[in-house]
Amino acid sequence: MKISKSYLILIVLLLGSLTGNSVYAQYAPGAQLPGLSGSGDYDWQRGDKGFLRYVGNSLSTPIDRRSYSIITGWPNEERFRVSANGTTSIIGASDGMPALNFYNSWLYYLGSIGFPNEELTISGLNGIRINPSKQNKIFITAAQTTVFNPLHLSLKGFYANEGVTFKMGRNQEPLMNSSIVDKRLRIGSKSGIGFWGDGNVEMNDVPNLGVRANGTVSVSNAITMCIGRNGDPTIQGEVNGKWLRIGGKKGVAFWGNGNVSNEDTPHVLIKENSLTIGQVTNSGYALNVSGSIYTEKNGIKTYFGRDSDNQSAWIGTDSKHGLYLGTNGNSCLYFDADSRNTYIGIIDTSVSKIRQELKTKYGLFVAKGVLSEDYGIGPQSSWSDFVFNKDYALRTIPEVEEFISENNHLPDVPSAKQVAEEGYSQHDMNKILLQKIEELTLYTIQQQKEIQELKTELNNLKK
Structure with missing residues (x-):
């Protein structure tokens, strides 16, 4: 004893x-x-x-x-x-x-x-x-x-005032703290570390926060943070059919240059119902972009932004592909990449049926027609005043009659068949019609002279 x-x-x-x-x-x-x-x-x-x-x-x-x-x-x-x-x-x-x-x-x-x-x-x-x-x-x-309660366990190192402390902290909450300056608090396990915040550390196999052996951090097996392909940091939602929700009361901001702690203006800002990319003067729209928008798929490159001189807005393709503008799922306007022509009410399959010489000759093709209160024409070619030149070879009336008998239309005027197949130029037609009017004027003047001569001869015979 x-x-x-x-x-x-x-x-x-x-x-x-x-x-x-x-x-x-x-x-x-x-x-x-x-x-x-x-x-x-x-x-x-x-x-x-x-x-x-x-x-x-x-x-x-x-x-x-x-x-x-x-x-x-x-x-x-x-x-x-x-x-x-x-x-x-x-x-x-x-x-x-x-x-x-x-x-x-x-x-x-x-x-x-x-x-x-x-x-x-x-x-x-x-x-x-x-x-x-x-x-x-x-x-x-x-x-x-x-x-x-209360627990206070201290593990001290070489210096008495430095070490790891386990105790009850503020509001009687368990606390673990390291007071060693310039040293990390290391917690490790070969198979990973799990943290439970619901008290089910003994019963629940899925931790609320887990650090796996490969360095992956998981939140309730619903969110995974890891180093992904090419060493890129990755955040991924793991629940099928569920969103990965990221939110903030003032919005969500993203920086792409590593200055997330220093810059005031984010590169991307999602706030309420708007998305802002870059720095803009007015962010009151659903999409606000500082710069240009570029899309590419199947080789089709679409560009929305400014022209090369940064002086004007520009919408179009940056590849050899046409561009549609439409409404309600229907094409209203089509721009052809080959001839740079504009087609209104015509789709690309109909454009392919138009003869190449017409595409070369004309720049605007309109289906159904054009209704306008007025429009002007600014031709670069000459007008029809050449009819009044002294060396103009005006056909005689018998010659005109003979031409009509053979061709069934006036000289210099396209036939109905030609118009149906090729169409006609409004300017050229106006020029031709003016030419015919001027020729009729010359015929009228010539006939008036002949009438006046006949009147003179008739008056002489009556004497």
């Missing part, structure tokens, strides 16, 4: 640091115990199986050498020492066996303390309790670990 009490005293001393008390240690970590040799050694109850040794009978013996020591085994190995300075030491067996075992009054094994592989090991048959009668007690059992 004396030995059991000594063990109990020793346990209280060893666990004192965990219960808020302190134990005085004379020797630095890793230091070798002083030897027991010297004058004044005194052996008490010496025997083959062990004995108690008293060392340092003289005051000249250093205080750390004056001690009681238990010697046991063969060849006389020291196992237990209490020094005069208050240091208590247990010398473990060389084979890694526990330095201290605990039994009840029926010699039933309860637990042990030892240093296998030079590591402090504390084990209990059914668990370990620290400060069981205090408010900040800790129970470690086979089933679970329970930390009672």
Whole structure:
């Protein structure tokens, strides 16, 4: 029973640091115990199986050498020492066996303390309790670990004011904090780390926040953040049929140059029902773009923005493809890439049926016709005043009659067949009609002269 009490005293001393008390240690970590040799050694109850040794009978013996020591085994190995300075030491067996075992009054094994592989090991048959009668007690059992409020556990490093602290923080919330300057708090596991915020850490297999072994961060297995293809950071929603929602009360802003912390104007801003790209003077529309819009698919390059001189707006294709403008799913206006002609009410399949010479001759093709209050023509060719030139070869009336009999239309006027096949130029037709009017005028003048001559001859005959 004396030995059991000594063990109990020793346990209280060893666990004192965990219960808020302190134990005085004379020797630095890793230091070798002083030897027991010297004058004044005194052996008490010496025997083959062990004995108690008293060392340092003289005051000249250093205080750390004056001690009681238990010697046991063969060849006389020291196992237990209490020094005069208050240091208590247990010398473990060389084979890694526990330095201290605990039994009840029926010699039933309860637990042990030892240093296998030079590591402090504390084990209990059914668990370990620290400060069981205090408010900040800790129970470690086979089933679970329970930390009672308030917990304050500090792991200190080389400097006494730096380390990792586990305690109850603000609003009685568990807190883990590192006070080591310029050093990260490392938490790791070979298979990953999981965090649960709903209290189901034992029952729920899906953590609210997980860090997988490959570095992927997951939120409830619904959102994944990882390093994707070509080393690009990636955020992905993992729930089929569900959106990945990203929002902010003032909007959502994106930067593409890494200056997210320094610039005030985002490159892309989503705010309420508007999307703004770049910096614009008016962002009150659904889509606001500073610059130009460019799309490309199947080789068709569409451009909406400014011309090459940055002086005018420009809408069109940047590839050899036509451009449609329409409404209600129907084409109203078509621009041909080959001839750069404009077709109103005509689609590309109908355009392909128009003869090339007409496409070369004309620039605007309109289906159904044009209704206009007025329009002007600015021709670059001459007008028909050449009829009044003195060298103009005006056909005689018999010649005109003969031409009409043979061709069934006036000279210089396109036939009905030609107009049906080729159409006609409004300017050219006006020019031809004016030519005929001027020719009729010349015929009328000529006839008037002949009439006047006939009148003169008739008047002479009447005399």
